[in-house]
Amino acid sequence: MSLFGLSLAYIRARSLNAALNLLLLGLGIGTIVLLILFSARLEDRLTRDARGIDLVVGAKGSPLQLILSSIYQADFPTGNIPLAEAERWRQHPLVESAIPLALGDNLAGFRIVGTEHAYPEHYGATLAAGRLWQAPFEATIGARVAADTGLGPGDRFVGSHGLGGGGAEHGTHPYTVVGVLAPSASVLDRLVLTPIESVWEVHGMIAEEHDDEKHEQHAEEEHEAEEAAAGPVRPLEITSLLLRYRSPLGAVQLPRLVNQESALQAASPALESARLLVLIGIGLDMVRAFGLLLVASAGLGVLIALSNAMQERRYDLAVMRTLGASRRTLFAEPLLEGLILAAGGALFGLLLGHGVAELLGRLLPAGRDMGLTGLAWRTEELYLVALALGVGLLAALIPAIQAYRTDIAATLASRA
């Protein structure tokens, strides 16, 4: 019968109380673990999606909105920009590369993005099936799009107007799926990629040098329905341009040049992502504080339970002294009990946090998009376990001092 065994026996003897302490501590630890996993995935996802993109050029408006809509595909664009203006910046000496994006339609809520092959290449995407698009109205779809819609190479679909789903269908412009991207845990997973010309054609845009008469004829023949919805033919536009600087000088000069010398807006993903993380962080901090409150409550629960237990066990403690137990042994027993409860609570919390993260990652679309998983472990969790053990020790300290100070003779005499 070791001291550990004795502590376990005492815990078993008040199992309901111990279970409640474990539950409370586990809920607190689990909440914080879930937050750690969630925020780590979120930060990783934000970083991954924005990696290698130094500047986003788009229509004037909120820079955060521009970043959210162009990089994370999570908000409405600030508007469109003339292709000619975009080309001017694309060719700028301070720019090494640029990827144009044209938004406007969706497939079952997944955005249809007109772009170039450089876009999937930027994220190191690989094909799970088929090939990348080569001609207008060919589409290569992301892994999540394929999984949710059941589409595959050879299938056809039509896009709906708008970015949120439920808009009018562009029935006369069906797309053909020519490829499916492998899952990349990036924004590509939930996009439908197509040549930028597809977006222009669907929305009745033409190049400025096009002959108006020829266009009208073309429109009459093929786009009557779309024209009615979209209005008169417009010059070519795109939504935004993802830029990469040629040198660090670009970071100093280009945003200022764009913002001052054009009607466009330049937004830095690094700055806006940091702002976004701060905004999200406030919310996460509140949930984390709630988790810490649960942990503190659990610590208080352990303190009360052990204090009461020491009162109930003062005869046991006195008897143990008669059997040769030192004061240090009596001091150590409640500490060990507090540690066992804390370790149990921490273990339960870790399992709970990881279990819930895994479930959310499997069941919720947003969780799947983020690549949220309970199978990943973070170093911060070690600190959390240490925190739980510290709370357990601290909570057991006062009961341990009570045990240490047990007056054997007086206690035995009081029950004689």
Add this chain to the structure above:
Amino acid sequence: MAPPATAAPLRDTTAPGQVERAAVDVRDLVQVFGARTVLDLPAWRVGRGAHSLVIGPSGCGKSTLLHLLAGLIRPSRGRIAIDGQELAALGGAALDAFRGKRIGIVLQSMHLIGALNVRDNLRLARRLARQPPAPERIAALLAELGLARLARSRPHQLSQGERQRLAIARAVVNRPSLILADEPTSALDDANCAAVLDLLRRQAQATGATLMVATHDHRLAAHFAHRLELEAR
């Protein structure tokens, strides 16, 4: 102001020269609680292997004497030696270790550890005395005391007599050289009183231990040749 403490009247039936090797050697022992002297024992010696009775009415200091002999409290004055070891010379931890290995105590209300089963109560006694587990010793003791079939039972599942036997088993499991029993028969009828007394004596004889029983129960007086009679204060 409280009146000055006075010595407790006592009578030692142990004849001088009877003790050759003292298991218990007490000199000028005085215990004062507040302004009240609860025990005053000028000299008292008990030989090794002897069976002694400390008898007297409630409040005469019997339990206090046992607590002093066990080193559970320090005397206000005087010296106590157990098997030649001066208790005052031992520090806290050393005294705890000495008590665990050399002294077995049967308490009046038994005080078994309710969270542990019968066997684990004995294993804990071994552990706290820093003794190796000795499962054979525990099994033999349980069998001898008729508790083997109850090894996994918790104390609250035992009868009064079974609890009494378990308390005795716990006191002797470490083969102490001195067994102290505080009112072990106070709540028992004559038959059980004799049985418990017999059990204590047999266990003491089996290990060669000195047995000291403190009681107010005059039924026991006839069973002990060596008696220390304390009187009410």
